[in-house]
Amino acid sequence: MSSKSKEAAVPPEITKKYKFNREIGKGAYGVVWAATNVETGAEVAIKKVGARNFQEGILAKRALRELKLLRHLHGHDNITQFLDCDINGEKIFNELYLVEGLMEADLNQIIKSGQGLTNQHYQYFVYQILRGLKWMHSADIVHRDLKPGNLLVNADCELKICDFGLARSVSGATGQFVNTEYVATRYYRAPEVVLSPKHYSKSLDIWSVGCIQGELMIGKVLFRGEDYIDQLQRVFSVIGTPPDSALTPLCTSRVLKHLRSWPHYSKMDLTRLFPKAEPDALNLFSRLLEFSPVERITAEQALKHPYLASFHQPDDEPSHPKLFDYSFESAQSIEDIMKIIAAEVKQFKDEAKGGNNRLRRQSHMNIDHKQAQNVPRYEDADVILEGPNDLEEELNIRDMKIQ
Secondary structure: OOHHHHOOOOOHHHHHHEEEEEEEEEEOOEEEEEEEEOOOOOEEEEEEEOHHHHOOHHHHHHHHHHHHHHHHHOOOOOEOOEEEEEEOOOOOOOOEEEEEEOOOEEHHHHHHHOOOOOHHHHHHHHHHHHHHHHHHHOOOOEOOOOOHHHEEEOOOOOEEEOOOOOOEOEOOOOOOEOOOOOOOOHHHOOHHHHHOOOOOOOHHHHHHHHHHHHHHHHOOOOOOOOOHHHHHHHHHHHHOOOOHHHHHHHOOHHHHHHHHOOOOOOOOOHHHHOOOOOHHHHHHHHHHOOOOOOOOOOHHHHHOOHHHOOOOOHHHOOOOOOOOOOHHHHOOOHHHHHHHHHHHHHHHHHOOOOOOOOOOOOOOOOOOHHHHOOOOOOOHHHOOOOOOOOHHHHHHHHHHHHO
16 A cells, blocks of 8 residues: 555645655554654654544543553653644544654564673663653553563664553552553563452552563563463462462452462572573562562662662653643543543644653664564554453353353
């Protein structure tokens, strides 16, 4: 399909401002193109949130959420750069266009490409993820779906967190999520969420970082569970079986009884799993994958860890100055959600474009992004869109099959 036909339904302001170059991603949400700003020559990524997303309330809300979060989080150099947005109609529309800074690959592609990454690469990638998370968490935003495919990277090892459609708030009093929905690709999902979608906090993002650090060090997914039972068993085989005192607050009596029927796992000697890793790397890994979400290290604490000392700069690891406003979550009908999206786009266009982009850090490292281009981005099959939401639902389904 030619770039011209791709642009057929695109809002006029987008087609005037950007030249579409090539398609770089496609999924249930829509399509992503690499494009060029015709005035500045800047390379951008244009994401079309397609019409099917505005036929279901959950998907429409996700589009609205991502738009609002992109605007709120913009300005940090470890968050995807948000440049522009538009809809294909002032009030009546069925497509949303989001324009972000173009990155050359995602971390999943880099890992799967098999190129030789060093310990310094691991440090710098983990450091940047945590730096971005500090910005997000301080704004009361939890990503909920951190994985290598949602971490964009450039050849100079600059990393940016993207895809905020599943992000949520935590309530200040309890630290638990205000509402629940599908959370995180299974392989990176914290055990408390596997046990019950009602008991989790910002620490679930930290667990995902630990999984990503492990994946960097061994070059493959750390916990590739076939289902929730297999997922937890793989986790326990590394961190050891948690004591009942840690399990009881996180699961029902039925799930606890099931877990007690499993063989006891001793904590693995991590030097067996990561024979080339230095002690500080293993210590941080253990802190990130602490079973208890209460005991798990925070993003701010992790930035101060000795393993990241060569990159840690206390004066350049900002917290967000403003909490994110989640009042839009109360909108229920698709019509109301689309009205808010239209108002959000209009507000964006009306606001003066400020100079809030930060200077990029220089890592003096590089990666071969061209080698990574041969590796496809995450396929939809890697994302669990249907099925049980936690271990108890999985047990219920198994019981029904037995009957």
